[in-house]
Amino acid sequence: MSAQKPSIPKGTRDFGPAVVARRNYIFGIIRRTFEKFGYAPLETPTLENLSVLTGKYGDEGDQLLFKVLNSGDFLKDVTADDLQNEDGKATRRVLPKVAEKGLRYDLTVPFARYVVMNRGTLTFPFKRYQIQPVWRADRPQRGRYREFYQCDADVVGTDSLLCEAEIVLMMSEVLNTLGLEDFTIKINHRGVLRNIYQALNSEARETDLFVAIDKLDKIGRDGVTKELLERGFSEAAAGQLFDLLAVEGSFTDKLEKLRAAFGAASVPTDAADTYKGLQELGQVVDFLSSFGFEQFKRLEFDPTLARGLSYYTGCIFEIKINNVNMGSVSGGGRYDNLTGAFGLPGVSGVGFSFGVDRLYDCLEELNLFPENAATTTRCLLTNFDAEGMLSLLPVLRALRAAGVPSEMYPESKKLAQQFKYADAKGIPYVLIQGPEERVAAQFKLKELRTGEEKTLTLDQVLATLA
């Protein structure tokens, strides 16, 4: 075959050693936090049947699914008639004949599929986390990729609000451990949004209200007002909306003020099903207080938070890193009907997800990656000559046995080139044994960052590096 200039598909990325190490640093913190809270790992296949994926993400989502061609003679069922496109439906006709599998689009639908397929053997509540890539045939742009990782944690089979409280704890633990201290966890409840709609006492549609509120960040108060008027809400209703959304004060202050505005007698009480949103948010705060949660100033009750439309039914979450200009790095919420599409109704749960690419960009922008996150090898043994090479091999072995990732430059090239290699690879230490040191059973250990060089015995080398 002729030589070709290779490339990778747009929207995909190679991750070289330094980047993988840094990504693994983030994954490791997320994974350990999830496990500390009792979430267990699940992995599902990259390939899912299109019957599982299609129809779960809306029409737009169906367009964005990557479909995999059937193997063998994929054309065997396609006729020339199928190609006739006067009705504009040729692709829709041909697609099911040529492709029955697709690439995972998110981690939620495969999770639901897994729960349904294994419902006879799973123990509920089932707490799983899942860290895997997903694929979307979206138009690539800065920060948006066609292949990217999601880090999800969900618990299904319980309505306990302890889960919501623990999600707040996990979110803040991950961010604190990463060193991202200036964050805001926004929380709201679908019930609060419904109460707001009810308070407006409008004949216009509830979903139109939520769609408009969801855009407040982007189009501002004027934009939202304009949209509401177009959708049949009155000026008065719009004005009342912004009065409700403008509640200020502490978390519980806001709960109280909204309760008063909604006309509820008291919150929380068991009878307050009408005000379930306020009640449940209050319960989450109570759990967090009992936990001794110290970061209430980072937890904001935001009645404008809507997070999409159809999926969530209870609490909803979103995290913003305040000192970086970037969208939310995490979000989630409670849902009532995870598995209904697969014939298993009544499975409720709550979950959330971290976006690793955005976390990565935040850490990079704020210079928060630990120095050693990008390094693997700790010590390079220089290769002086064939004889010296052999005599250093037991030292190389001893370093590795002591848990020190080490390597020997494989050829007896000029020392300058070997140092250049160490430098390029970010190896912090170089060990040298020339003929003189060999006779004395000693080594020169040089720290590249400082340039400091010491003459040491093997034990001293091990003590320094291990």
Place this chain on the structure above:
Amino acid sequence: MSAQKPSIPKGTRDFGPAVVARRNYIFGIIRRTFEKFGYAPLETPTLENLSVLTGKYGDEGDQLLFKVLNSGDFLKDVTADDLQNEDGKATRRVLPKVAEKGLRYDLTVPFARYVVMNRGTLTFPFKRYQIQPVWRADRPQRGRYREFYQCDADVVGTDSLLCEAEIVLMMSEVLNTLGLEDFTIKINHRGVLRNIYQALNSEARETDLFVAIDKLDKIGRDGVTKELLERGFSEAAAGQLFDLLAVEGSFTDKLEKLRAAFGAASVPTDAADTYKGLQELGQVVDFLSSFGFEQFKRLEFDPTLARGLSYYTGCIFEIKINNVNMGSVSGGGRYDNLTGAFGLPGVSGVGFSFGVDRLYDCLEELNLFPENAATTTRCLLTNFDAEGMLSLLPVLRALRAAGVPSEMYPESKKLAQQFKYADAKGIPYVLIQGPEERVAAQFKLKELRTGEEKTLTLDQVLATLA
């Protein structure tokens, strides 16, 4: 949409929590070993351009590539004429019009592509490891999947045989750490195979000889002889072949005997390029001796090892676990021309790969997984009632802060059900605080395996579990 019974594509698998934990145990040991030897992680995209993949794996490989349908109107360039299949080439004509991307088929071609695309910035020798899934549209059968992981380590840009010696060290370190002690690392060299061919002094084709030898394991001496005769080798040549292949003794004994049989003056010497295979194997043994390698009895020079045909040019490796009935769990070798197909000639290297599915099956069959490999949560806090729940939350937090993965049962259900949950999830300890213990600021800690129950203070609980 209507409810459906979901399934996953044949040849793919879900990995539940216990299996993921065990697989991660294996991945972790492989990863740490690779890193200890100075190999740095690389990750490449799941999607590669078909121009990169096609033609790299032979005709059969091209058939087994999973191809991804172009997004949007994938039919736009397909005509009714293209579908005419009188020439049997319709799929070949249509394929490039409907699919330009495919799924990663192995880790070697993407690695070669990465090296070529980044040759300007990489520092050579470049040592990378890569642990990622690959996809092949093979007929699924026991132990063969359409989606499976490979764990590759390669170093390119050096001819040093130190790399081969370190591959033997890494192989044995991984197996020893996994507890797989009864293994054989088979090693051979393409040069030895060439010398064997030369010694037969036959006009028949060299590749036919290697293809036949490669089948010795499966079809035996009689089968190989039959095939050789069909391919134009004489009875005498076949007889001489088996004399050569039958050399016995220690590693160096075999080297010496073959050297004598080949008529070489001495091995190793620098002038022995004609007997480069024997010379290089000797050098690898010398390096291993200098390393203090203790497991020479596990390293077998096997002149019958051929490992495919076109790819390798130097040493070749393969690992067999002797006390399990299974194919090789690892293999590799040196190649001269990794990147030639992408226009960059002369990049030589050596690498090897572990098959994680086979290692998994070996560990399972030999019962070698550590007990705690499958467990994540260490302690379940029972949920007695609403009040008790709140008072236990600080304890839950203290356990997690001490690094003990812990969870509380989220609802105040019957204790029996909570214990059942712990049991099903493999949680070893259950912590209980009923009203009495609450007053006394004490806890009952029960170890499920033994049934032993102790009454402890918080400090004692932490000391037991941390």
